[in-house]
Amino acid sequence: MTSKLSRSVVLLLAALGVVALVAGPAAAQAPERLATQVTDQAGVLSDRGGVDAALAELQRRTGIQLFVVMVDSFDGTPAQQWTDETARLSDLGNRDALLAVATTDRAYAYSFPEDSRISDRELSEVAANDIEPALSRSDWSGAVIAGARGYTDAAAGSSSFGWIFLVLGIIVVVVLVLMWLRKRRSASHTRPGSAGTPPAAPAGPTTEELTARANALLIELDDDLRAGERELALAAAQYGAEATAPFQAALESARQDVAEAFRLRMTLDEVPGPDVTQRRDTLTRIIALCEGADARLDAESEAFDRLRDLEGRAAEATTEIDQRRAAIEAALPTTEATAKQLAAAYSGGTITAITANADQARERLAFADAALIRARQALAGPGTPTTSGSGVPGGGPAEAALAVRAAEQAVDQAGQLVGAVDRAAADLPAARAAADSLINEITGEIAAGRAALTGNAVAPAGLTAAITGGEQALAEVRAALSADRPDPVGAVARLQTADAALDAALAEARDVAERLAHDRSLLAQELPVARAEVAATNDFITTRRGAVRSEARATLSEAVRHLSVAESVAATDPATALAEARQARRLAANAGRSADLDVQRWGGGSGFGGGHQSGFDAGAFAGAVLGGILSGGGRSHGGWNGGGFGGSASRGRRTSSSGGGGGRRGGGGRF
Known part of the structure; x- marks a missing residue:
């Protein structure tokens, strides 16, 4: 079974800039040509x-x-x-x-x-x-x-x-020439094989090569973990937790190593950055962590593949997956209507992330439908006519298993895309309620702060500025929430910033018990918002992982770590948990924006176009590539070969690519 067509399809789709996903809703103040500076x-x-x-x-x-x-x-x-x-x-x-x-x-x-x-x-x-x-x-x-x-x-x-660099450059060139001449004179007195200084060991990889290797491994292992988690959930539901326990343990161990590798990767982008030696040591450690995690997953992959035994139950699995596909397809009109209702009622990053989910789910389902047709043809045997009447030979149980696996992943992602819309439908009203609660909270804190200013000869440090900032935040958020399409998640973030400043300024006036109760109250509002932000970003990256680079994945990994800390200390240390939850929310939002830009650059603003090729919908192919289904990732089977679905019984490898880019550089954020 070869994977040439798999690579050809992926490269072709990438070259064509397959699809422009996640297009945000039209802005009231849309981009336009600037008339003046x-x-x-x-x-x-x-x-x-x-x-x-x-x-x-x-x-x-x-x-x-x-x-x-x-x-x-x-x-x-x-x-x-x-x-x-x-x-x-x-x-x-x-x-x-x-x-x-x-x-x-x-x-x-x-x-x-x-x-x-x-x-x-x-x-x-x-x-x-x-x-x-x-x-x-x-x-x-x-x-x-x-x-x-x-x-x-x-x-x-x-x-x-500039002139200093020029002079230094000349000096470096001169020194290198002198060293080369000296080395050549030394070599002329020593014949090969004679006694003397042994030849120097070959130089190791450059820092750029180490960076490329580390980034590629991070993306590959992150994709493997995401695919492995979904496959483990499906297998555990069928065979039970005991049968899948070894793979569960390997997956958890690998997840911890990859999380640490992502944390180390983020340290390389800190300002000021590490020196060359420290950077190389960090990159080497990242590579070692990823390769160790990779080896543990490989050790369990063969046994896990035997457990799934898709070749032996391909016919049964085809029926099961088709039923799930049909159920999700039936739910799509409701999902699309919900997304449109949310877009009409709200704005902001949450809406941007789910706007195209219904279309993306349709692409995954179309891909799954085509894969299931191919699986049935393969099971029926050579010479079986296709639905169009042409005689495409079937490929037997092995090829059917590959097609079933691809369909299974596509249906699973379609379910995630639909679930993200449902989650947004619950999260946005909850964020609005949280905003109203925070407005009341800040109003009370402003009153308490003014009372503190009145009752103290010397005001606590920063209290006046915190009160002014709180009043400004209230005015801005109330105006924003009264708009036709408010962004309650953004409003909560703005209010939380003002609330944190007021909390710090009023801390001196509160006793320990009061501060503890206050922190617990805030934590009860913050944790659900942080969980929702992390979950939404994770869904977005998982279902579009074919385009998302290492930076967004590393930031999300850190968000997950901070959220885990917040949840672990919530009962005993609400102040620390509150800080960790806020950090998790901020990092998840940053990861979402970074991933969104990666997807936009990958899509290039152009559609893949209509039409079918060999019975498969072009948009479905595009969605499969974007979702990582046709990327070569995953730990068992996947991809396409010359006769339909292909791949190797061993786990495939992905070649990392930085995606689009070109022309200009950007940056920015919230303030």
């Missing part, structure tokens, strides 16, 4: 003179023209997507940059050309140190001015050291 639709730039002067100085000293746009809301469209589309519509060139801010959403993003003299790290530092602090104070003009000055200093600093 500064566009202030929100009417918040009070110091236009200072803004214009800072932008002019940036262009005079660096040649970079920074465009600025201020709007009230991106209305559910991811900030980076909104900004990149505005840059494209405005024909921004390789010396033009764009900073976009949504004042009500409390979100921003920037778009810079690839050939800018400012590095990615410098862009991130300017955002963190100059732009975001001013935005968090609602100092809109100050954010633009500070950002322009930060970019000016970064670009000018790069230029001022």
